[in-house]
Amino acid sequence: MAIELAPLPVPPTVDLTKFNPDFGREVKGVKPGELTDEQFKVISDLLYTHGALLFRNAELTPEQQYALTKAFDPASESYGHGNNKTGSEKKSVLHPDLKTIPRVPQVQLIGNGTVYNHEGLAEAKLKHPSHTSFHKTRVSPEDEAAGATRFYRWHIDAALYDLSPPKVTTLYGIEVPGGKRQVCRYDDGTGDELPVPLGTTAFVDGKTMFDILPKELKSLAVRARVKYSPHPYVWMAPAHAMPTGLGIETEGLELSSDELPPWDESKVKVMPVLWKNPVTGNLHFQVHPCGAAELLIAPLPEGASKEGALYPDGAHLKDLKEVRELLYKMQRPAIAPGLVYPHDWKPKDLVLFHNRGLLHSVVGAFSPDQVRAFHQCNLAASDDPVGPNDEDVKKWA
Numbered sequence: 001m002a003i004e005l006a007p008l009p010v011p012p013t014v015d016l017t018k019f020n021p022d023f024g025r026e027v028k029g030v031k032p033g034e035l036t037d038e039q040f041k042v043i044s045d046l047l048y049t050h051g052a053l054l055f056r057n058a059e060l061t062p063e064q065q066y067a068l069t070k071a072f073d074p075a076s077e078s079y080g081h082g083n084n085k086t087g088s089e090k091k092s093v094l095h096p097d098l099k100t101i102p103r104v105p106q107v108q109l110i111g112n113g114t115v116y117n118h119e120g121l122a123e124a125k126l127k128h129p130s131h132t133s134f135h136k137t138r139v140s141p142e143d144e145a146a147g148a149t150r151f152y153r154w155h156i157d158a159a160l161y162d163l164s165p166p167k168v169t170t171l172y173g174i175e176v177p178g179g180k181r182q183v184c185r186y187d188d189g190t191g192d193e194l195p196v197p198l199g200t201t202a203f204v205d206g207k208t209m210f211d212i213l214p215k216e217l218k219s220l221a222v223r224a225r226v227k228y229s230p231h232p233y234v235w236m237a238p239a240h241a242m243p244t245g246l247g248i249e250t251e252g253l254e255l256s257s258d259e260l261p262p263w264d265e266s267k268v269k270v271m272p273v274l275w276k277n278p279v280t281g282n283l284h285f286q287v288h289p290c291g292a293a294e295l296l297i298a299p300l301p302e303g304a305s306k307e308g309a310l311y312p313d314g315a316h317l318k319d320l321k322e323v324r325e326l327l328y329k330m331q332r333p334a335i336a337p338g339l340v341y342p343h344d345w346k347p348k349d350l351v352l353f354h355n356r357g358l359l360h361s362v363v364g365a366f367s368p369d370q371v372r373a374f375h376q377c378n379l380a381a382s383d384d385p386v387g388p389n390d391e392d393v394k395k396w397a
Contacts, residue, residue: 002029003027003028003029003030003039003042003043003046004027004028004029005025005026005027005028005046006025006026006028007024007025007026008023008024008025008026008052008054008341008343009026009344010024010341011195011342013194013195013337013338013340014338014339014340014341015336015338015339018208018212018338018339019205019208019338019339019341020051020205020207020208020211022049022050022051023050023051023052023205023208023341024050024051024052024053024054024203024341025046025050025052025053025054026053026054026055026056027043027046027053027054027055028056030043030055031058031059032055032058032060032064032068032350032352033058033059033060033061033064033065033067033068034064035068035071040071043352044071044072045279047072047168047352047353047354048277048278048279048280048354048357049279049280051203051205051207051353051354051357051358052203052341052351052352052353052354052358053351053352053353054343054349054350054351055349055350055351055352056346056348056349057348058172058348058349058350059348060172060350060375062101062103062104062107062119062375063103063104065104065107065170065172065375065377066104066106066107066377068170068352069106069168069169069170069377069378069379070106070379072167072168073166073167073168073379073381073382075382076166076167076379076380076381076382077106077379077380078106078163078379078380079100079105079106079108079377079378079379079380080157080158080159080163080165080166080169080378080379080380081159081163081380091234091237092231092233092234092237093134093233093234093236093237098110099121099124099126101119101120101121101375102119102120102121103119103120106377106379107375107376107377108375108376108377109121109124109126109373109374109375109376110126110374110375110376111126111128111175111371111372111373111374112126112127112128112177112199112366112368112370112371112372113125113126113366113368113369113370113371113372114126114371115175115371115373118373126372126373128199128362128364128365128366128372129152129153129362130152130365131149131150131151131152131241131245132144132365134152134153134240134241135150135240135241135242135243135245136240136241136242136243136249136251137187137243139185139187144365147180147181147182147183148182148183148185149182149183149184149185149196149363149364149365150184150185150186150187150243150244150245150363151184151202151244151245151246151335151361151362151363152245152361152362152363153241153245153290153361153362154204154244154245154246154247154289154331154335154359154360154361155288155290155359155360155361156286156287156288156355156356156359157169157355157378158288158355159380160228160229160232160233160269160288160291161228161229161230161231161232161263161267161268161269162264162267162269163380163381164380164381164382164383164384164385165271165286165355165356165380165381165384165385166355166356166378166379166380166381167354167355167356167379167381168352168353168354168355168378169352169353169355169376169377169378170350170351170352170375170376170377170378171201171350171351171352171353171374171375171376172348172349172350172351172374172375172376173345173346173347173348173349173350173374174347174348174373174374174375175347175371175372175373176199176345176346176347176349176372177198177199177366177370177371177372178198179198179199179366179370180198181195181196181197181198182195182196182197182198182363182364182365183195183196184196184202184342184363184364185243186243186244187243187244188242188243188244192336192337193337194337194340194342196342196363196364197342197343197344197345198364198366199345199363199364199366199372200342200343200344200345200363200364201342201343201345201351201360201361201362201363202340202341202342202343202360202361202363203340203341203342203343203353203358203359203360204334204335204339204340204341204358204359204360205284205334205339205357205358206275206284206285206286206356206357206358206359207277207282207283207284207285207357208334208339209284209285209330209331209333209334209359210274210283210284210285212333212334213285213330213333215308216308216309216310217310217329217330218396219300219304219309219310219396219397220297220310220311220326220330221273221274221285221330221396222273222274222283222388222392222393222396222397223297223298223299223300223311223314223393223397224272224273224295224296224297224298225270225271225272225273225295225296225297225298225387226270226271226272226273226287226292226294226295226296226327227268227269227270227292227293227294227295227296228268228269228270228271228288228291228292228293229254229268229291229292229293230257230260230263230264230267230268231260231261231263232288232290232291232293233291234255234260234261235254235255235260235291236248236254236290236291237255238253238254238255239251239253239254240253241290242328244332244335245361246289246328246331246332246335247289247290247292247324247327247328247331248289248290248324250320250321250324254320269384270296271286271384271385271387272385272386272387272388273285273286273287273387274286274387274388274392275356275357275385275386275387276385276386276387276388276389276392277354277356277357278386283388283392283396284356284357284358285330285331285334286356286357286359286385287327287331289324289327289328289331292323292324292327293320293323294316294317294318294323295315295316295317295323295326295327296315296316296317297311297314297315297316297317298314298393299311299312299313299314300312300313300397301393301394301397304394304397331359334359335359342363355378356385
């Protein structure tokens with residue numbers, strides 16, 4: 001049977017005038033755990049072209065999920081945050097969310113509630129990440145009971161220190177609880193809100209994030225690099241997120257460099273703001289706003305007009321508030337309700353996504369008795385993302 005494609009089931013909230021028509025496809029006609037080399041090549045090209053691929057009713061063992069994920073980057077080996085460590089120690093904001101499958105340590109069990117006798121785990125207590133423990137403000141318990149919720153944290157799956165960001169993440173829904181839809185509130189003064197399925201994973205396209213920027217911000221983005229904090233998930237642990245989940249409030253609560261676990265300047269990540277798609281050549285705005293500490297901006301190339309340009313002579317921004325406000329100004333337009341794809345999970349859904357081409361967020365709130373079990377796999381890549389080339393800079397700066 002030939003590989004068939006169908007559009008993803010986008011909700012009516014999507015703004016079709018701005019939403020990337022190439023984003024996301026459902027794939028039919030192949031078993032994702034048993035791809036031939038020829039089929040994999042097709043799937044790989046489709047993933048980089050469309051950003052996210054959905055396989056319904058997939059049968060996938062942890063071994064097959066690891067093999068499929070690794071096929072996108074055969075030299076990759078360890079889980080994206082390092083094996084058996086999520087940010088080097090238990091102080092990391094990631095620590096409570098992950099349980100490792102014993103025989104395939106690159107695959108993590110995530111979800112909610114208590115799971116018994118699962119792939120070698122006698123008992124696993126899982127907790128769905130909640131904005132109530134991470135955001136500076138929260139939806140009131142009354143509103144939450146009535147179905148109001150928030151994006152938890154917009155992010156790229158990446159350690160952002162020492163290890164390179166995974167190319168692909170695979171997410172496999174095993175137990176998916178049914179329940180009432182919720183309303184995701186932005187609570188940022190805009191009045192924006194988005195009706196979502198219970199426990200959705202929300203995706204936004206990094207290409208769109210760049211494409212919709214005005215000229216002066218495109219020029220800035222194509223010239224900019226982000227320096228991330230060492231051990232960023234430990235660094236940010238005492239801090240609070242913004243109500244949109246898109247970055248951290250600047251309250252001076254981050255750990256100082258001498259309060260962090262031992263770190264090495266050579267392992268600190270400095271990466272372009274824009275990452276070049278290896279198949280399409282498109283530029284994707286790929287910044288994990290929570291971990292960003294500094295911005296390094298190159299001057300305009302020779303011959304470029306300085307009229308209206310930001311930082312035409314280049315800059316090194318170290319003021320955390322300034323860095324965050326500038327990134328937020330560039331990223332917030334792309335998480336508008338009309339540009340978000342909130343996936344409505346069904347049991348045995350497998351979603352592959354191009355982790356270097358989009359941002360995603362956990363959404364919603366479960367009660368402790370609602371059991372949700374997913375397998376997640378992403379592998380620290382064998383290389384760092386490639387940024388804009390000279391032609392891109394000339395075109396957009």
